[in-house]
Amino acid sequence: MPGCFGWWPPKGPPKTKRVEELATPSTAMYAIEGGKALAEALQNVSDLIPLPFLSSFVSVGLKVLEACQEATAIEENVKNLQQRVYDMMLVVVNNSTVPVNEKTSAELRRRIWELRSLLAEILADLAKIKEQRRWLLVFFRDLNKARVDTCVVRLTIALEEFQLASQLRIEASQLRVEDLLSKIKAEHASLLPQLDRIEDAVKQFSQPHKAASRREDMRLLPPIFHGRDALVQKIALLLAAQGTSRVCITGAGGMGKTSVAVAVTESTIINNIFPKEYIFWVPCITAKSSDLLRRILYTQLRITAETYDSLDPLIAELDASKQPRLLLLDNFETPWLSGPDPLEVGHILRRLAALPHIALLLTMTSGVTPEGIKWEHVPLPALEPAAARDVFKNTYRDATGGLELAATETQLDNVLESIGHMPLAITLMATCGGHLGASPDDLLVDWRKAGTEMLSGGGKGRLSMDDTIGLSMERGVNSDPNAHRLLAVLSMLPAGTTGENLLKWWAPTIHTSTHAAVETLRTAALIEQDHGPFLASRIFVRPTIQSYMAHQDRISGPVRDQVHHACYEFIMRHRSIPDDNRFKSNLDALASEETNIQGLLMEIPVDAPRPNAVDALIAFSVYQSWTKPSVVVASHALEVARAVYRNPHVTDRDAAARCVAAAHQSLGRSLFILDRYDEARTHFEEAAARYRDLPGGPDPHRVGEASMQLVRTWTYIGTADLHSLVTEAHANLASDPNDRYHVARGLLGSGLSAAKEIFETLQNDCPASTAECLYYMARTHTFHADAHATATALPIAQAALAKAEQSGETGLIGHAAGLVARCLVVLGSYEEAEKATERSLEASQALGSPLRIARGLELLAYSCAGRFDLPGSRVAYQGARGQFTKIRETLLGREGVERCSSNLALTEGLTVMELDQSVFSRLEKPSAIY
Known part of the structure; x- marks a missing residue:
C-alpha cells in the first residue's frame, strides 16, 4: 500500500517507505522511545571513543534535549526539534565509531565542532523561551513556534550536510546505527529502558472546567482478548492512510467493538503515527443529544471555550495544529440513532471529518452512518x-x-x-x-x-x-426484585454514581439490601465497580447493558419516575447561594453528578413536565452560571416554564409566573457571564417586569435583585441612566426594613460601609456579599490612581479576595484577585501582581468569559513591561487583544483592542535593552473597571 503514511508530517526530505518498513520502529523512533536513558547511554559511549569534541558535542546535545523536555508548552515543535537532535547525535556517534584516516579524522573533528556550536546556539534560543513566564507559554505557545521551527530547519540542513560529507562511509556502514543502539541497550540495561515520552504541555487553562463533566480515560483492553489480531492490523492500516482514515466498526451489542477499537489505538502502526497524547477516547454512551456530545468532545480533547454551545472554538483549535490526531468515538449510536437531533449530530461529525489531519474511528451497532463522509465500514464478525x-x-x-x-x-x-x-x-x-x-x-x-x-x-x-x-x-437477577430494580436505576445514570449517592439518593428504597443486589449484578457481569471502599467507588452499567435496558420498556414507569424525582430532589437539596456556608460543598456535590443530572433534565418534555421539574431545571441552570455557563440548559428551563404558565389547567398561576421570571433571570445571568450583554439585558428586564406583575402581587426583593443585575449589565453596555436604576433597586430591596439581609443588598449601590456592617452581624457573616462590599470599597479608592489611595485600597481588596475564596463564587474570586493585582501593579510590586493575576485568570478561564481573560492578560502584559520583560509583555498583549477581539461589538471590547494595539505598536522594533522607564510610562494603562 504505497503512500500509506503520506499525511504524516515529514521530518526531512520526502522519502517513500513501505508499510512493512514503517510498521517496525525506525532508528529515530527507537531513539525517541529510549528517552533520556538512551541519550545518557550515548554519552557513555562517546566517552569511550577517542575523538576530540565528540564527548563535548554529546554533552551539549543532552542539554538541548533537557531544555526541550522543559519547554513542553509548545509541544509539537519541541518534539520535532528533539527528534532532530536525537538523529544528529546518533549519526555523529555512529560515524565516529568507523575507522578513518588522519585526513578524514581532521575533517570529521571540524564538522563535529561546527555541529556543537550550532547546538549551543539552539540551547541559547531555548533558554530565552524558558525565561518567559509560565502564563505566556501556557496561553500563547503558538507565538514561539517560529523560533523553534527555525531551530529545526537549521538542524536539518546541518544534518544533511554532515551526512552528505560522510555519505560513502554511511552507505558502507548503514547498519551500524541499529547495531550501536542494540549494543547500547544491551550494555546499559541498568538505565531502565522505559519509554521516556515528552508529556503534553501543562495546559491547565485550556482544560474544560471540572464541573462540565468528568474526563474519562481510555478504556483498557480486557485481560482476556483473543482472535482479533488480523482485524486490528487491517483497521490500523486503514487509519494510517489519509484517504481511508474514516473507519466505522459495526456489530451487535456485545460483539467486542470497543475492545477491538482500543486494541487498534495500542497497535504499533498507530503509535508510530499518533503519539499517545494525540489519541482521544470519546465515550458517546452518555451523549444523548448533540449538546452533550459537544460537551464530551471538549472535555475529552482537553479544549476549553467560552461555552460548549458551539463547536467553532474546538474546530478552530484542532485546525490550528496540523499534528495528526485520532478520535475514537465509542458507542456512537447513542447520539446518532437514539438522540433527539440526529441532523445536528451528523453536522458535528462532518465538521470533524473536514479536517484532513483528524482520523476518526467509530464504533456503533448500526452501519447507517452520517452522510457526507466516506466511511470504511468494518463489520465485526463473531470469534473464530x-x-x-x-x-x-x-x-x-x-x-x-x-x-x-x-x-x-x-x-x-x-x-x-x-x-x-x-x-x-x-x-x-x-x-x-x-x-x-x-x-x-x-x-x-x-x-x-x-x-x-x-x-x-x-x-x-x-x-x-x-x-x-x-x-x-x-441467573439470579430476575428472581431478585431489588437487583432488577437497581439495574434499571443504574441504567438511567450514564456516568455511573458512587455507592454513597446510590444508597442515599438514587436507590434509597432498596437500602437494606443494596449490597446484596450489587453483588448479584456483579456476579452476573451486568455492572462494574471501581476498586476501593463501596461508598467511595463508582458503580456503573456496561454500555451494552444500558442499551439493552433502555429499549422495549425494560425500565418501568415507576422506576423512571423515581429516578427523575431523585434527580430533582438532589438538585433542590444542594441549591444554595454564595452567602450560604454550604455553597462550596453543594457545588462539589452537583459537579459529581452533573452528567447524569443534565441528561435527565434534558429529557423533561416541554408539554408535560413532572412535578418539581421546572424548579430543578432553573436551579441547575443557576448552578451552571456559577461554574460553566450553558445557555442550552437555561433556555430549556425557560421553554418548559413558559409552557407550564400557558397551560390553562395550571391552578397556581403565581408559582408558574414566578418560574418564568426566574428562568429569564437565570438565562440572563449565563448570557452576562459570557459577555453577551444586550441579550442578558433583555432577560433581566423581562424578569424584573414579571416579578412586578405576579398574579399574587409584586415581589420587591426579586425585582430588586433583577434590577441590580440589570445595573451591572448596563455598566458594561455604558448608555443607561444608572442612578435611577440603582435608586429603584435599592427601594425594592429595602422595602421591608426588618429584612436586614435585603436592606444590606440594596446598599451595595450606595452605602457600602453600612452594608458591610450589616452583613458582618448576620448569621454566616454572608461571605459573598461581604466580599462584594469590600471589593466595591477598594475599587472606589483605585479610581484616584495615586499611590496613597492605592495603598489604602490594597488591604481592602485582599480582604475581599479572602472572603470571596471563603464563599467559593468563581466570578467574585476573579474580580477580587484582579483588583488586588491592579493595586500591586500601581505600587510597583510586579512579582506579587503576577501571582494575583494568575488567580484571577484561573477564575476567568473557569467561567469562559473573554472579557475577564482579556483584562487579566492585559494586566499581566503591563506588569511584564514594568519589569522590562519585553518578550513577555508582547506575548500577553497579543493574547489580550485576541480576547478583546471576541467581544469587539461591545464598547469595552473595542477599547481593549485599541489599547493593546497601541501598546504593541509602541514596543514594536524595540530590543529588551531599549525598554526603559520612559517607554513604560507611555504605555496605556489597563482599564480601571474590574
Whole structure:
C-alpha cells in the first residue's frame, strides 16, 4: 500500500517507505522511545571513543534535549526539534565509531565542532523561551513556534550536510546505527529502558472546567482478548492512510467493538503515527443529544471555550495544529440513532471529518452512518472457534478462582455455537457457569429451555445480545426484585454514581439490601465497580447493558419516575447561594453528578413536565452560571416554564409566573457571564417586569435583585441612566426594613460601609456579599490612581479576595484577585501582581468569559513591561487583544483592542535593552473597571 503514511508530517526530505518498513520502529523512533536513558547511554559511549569534541558535542546535545523536555508548552515543535537532535547525535556517534584516516579524522573533528556550536546556539534560543513566564507559554505557545521551527530547519540542513560529507562511509556502514543502539541497550540495561515520552504541555487553562463533566480515560483492553489480531492490523492500516482514515466498526451489542477499537489505538502502526497524547477516547454512551456530545468532545480533547454551545472554538483549535490526531468515538449510536437531533449530530461529525489531519474511528451497532463522509465500514464478525474456546476457558477459570473447565472440546463447542461465538455472550456465560460450577452441558440445557426467543437474532445458531443478557439476568437477577430494580436505576445514570449517592439518593428504597443486589449484578457481569471502599467507588452499567435496558420498556414507569424525582430532589437539596456556608460543598456535590443530572433534565418534555421539574431545571441552570455557563440548559428551563404558565389547567398561576421570571433571570445571568450583554439585558428586564406583575402581587426583593443585575449589565453596555436604576433597586430591596439581609443588598449601590456592617452581624457573616462590599470599597479608592489611595485600597481588596475564596463564587474570586493585582501593579510590586493575576485568570478561564481573560492578560502584559520583560509583555498583549477581539461589538471590547494595539505598536522594533522607564510610562494603562 504505497503512500500509506503520506499525511504524516515529514521530518526531512520526502522519502517513500513501505508499510512493512514503517510498521517496525525506525532508528529515530527507537531513539525517541529510549528517552533520556538512551541519550545518557550515548554519552557513555562517546566517552569511550577517542575523538576530540565528540564527548563535548554529546554533552551539549543532552542539554538541548533537557531544555526541550522543559519547554513542553509548545509541544509539537519541541518534539520535532528533539527528534532532530536525537538523529544528529546518533549519526555523529555512529560515524565516529568507523575507522578513518588522519585526513578524514581532521575533517570529521571540524564538522563535529561546527555541529556543537550550532547546538549551543539552539540551547541559547531555548533558554530565552524558558525565561518567559509560565502564563505566556501556557496561553500563547503558538507565538514561539517560529523560533523553534527555525531551530529545526537549521538542524536539518546541518544534518544533511554532515551526512552528505560522510555519505560513502554511511552507505558502507548503514547498519551500524541499529547495531550501536542494540549494543547500547544491551550494555546499559541498568538505565531502565522505559519509554521516556515528552508529556503534553501543562495546559491547565485550556482544560474544560471540572464541573462540565468528568474526563474519562481510555478504556483498557480486557485481560482476556483473543482472535482479533488480523482485524486490528487491517483497521490500523486503514487509519494510517489519509484517504481511508474514516473507519466505522459495526456489530451487535456485545460483539467486542470497543475492545477491538482500543486494541487498534495500542497497535504499533498507530503509535508510530499518533503519539499517545494525540489519541482521544470519546465515550458517546452518555451523549444523548448533540449538546452533550459537544460537551464530551471538549472535555475529552482537553479544549476549553467560552461555552460548549458551539463547536467553532474546538474546530478552530484542532485546525490550528496540523499534528495528526485520532478520535475514537465509542458507542456512537447513542447520539446518532437514539438522540433527539440526529441532523445536528451528523453536522458535528462532518465538521470533524473536514479536517484532513483528524482520523476518526467509530464504533456503533448500526452501519447507517452520517452522510457526507466516506466511511470504511468494518463489520465485526463473531470469534473464530479456537479463539472463542480460549476466551471461555480463561474466563471460566477466573470466575472459579483458578479451577479449570472439565469438558471436552465438543461439549464446549456446542455451547459456543448456541450463543453465536459472541465475545460478551461468551464472557457472561463463562462467568455464570464458573460462579455456579456448571458444566457446558448444564448451560446448554438452560439455553434450550429459553425457547426460540433465544435464537431471535442473526439466524440459526446465532443469538442477539438481548437474548444473552436476558439469560444472564435469569441467573439470579430476575428472581431478585431489588437487583432488577437497581439495574434499571443504574441504567438511567450514564456516568455511573458512587455507592454513597446510590444508597442515599438514587436507590434509597432498596437500602437494606443494596449490597446484596450489587453483588448479584456483579456476579452476573451486568455492572462494574471501581476498586476501593463501596461508598467511595463508582458503580456503573456496561454500555451494552444500558442499551439493552433502555429499549422495549425494560425500565418501568415507576422506576423512571423515581429516578427523575431523585434527580430533582438532589438538585433542590444542594441549591444554595454564595452567602450560604454550604455553597462550596453543594457545588462539589452537583459537579459529581452533573452528567447524569443534565441528561435527565434534558429529557423533561416541554408539554408535560413532572412535578418539581421546572424548579430543578432553573436551579441547575443557576448552578451552571456559577461554574460553566450553558445557555442550552437555561433556555430549556425557560421553554418548559413558559409552557407550564400557558397551560390553562395550571391552578397556581403565581408559582408558574414566578418560574418564568426566574428562568429569564437565570438565562440572563449565563448570557452576562459570557459577555453577551444586550441579550442578558433583555432577560433581566423581562424578569424584573414579571416579578412586578405576579398574579399574587409584586415581589420587591426579586425585582430588586433583577434590577441590580440589570445595573451591572448596563455598566458594561455604558448608555443607561444608572442612578435611577440603582435608586429603584435599592427601594425594592429595602422595602421591608426588618429584612436586614435585603436592606444590606440594596446598599451595595450606595452605602457600602453600612452594608458591610450589616452583613458582618448576620448569621454566616454572608461571605459573598461581604466580599462584594469590600471589593466595591477598594475599587472606589483605585479610581484616584495615586499611590496613597492605592495603598489604602490594597488591604481592602485582599480582604475581599479572602472572603470571596471563603464563599467559593468563581466570578467574585476573579474580580477580587484582579483588583488586588491592579493595586500591586500601581505600587510597583510586579512579582506579587503576577501571582494575583494568575488567580484571577484561573477564575476567568473557569467561567469562559473573554472579557475577564482579556483584562487579566492585559494586566499581566503591563506588569511584564514594568519589569522590562519585553518578550513577555508582547506575548500577553497579543493574547489580550485576541480576547478583546471576541467581544469587539461591545464598547469595552473595542477599547481593549485599541489599547493593546497601541501598546504593541509602541514596543514594536524595540530590543529588551531599549525598554526603559520612559517607554513604560507611555504605555496605556489597563482599564480601571474590574
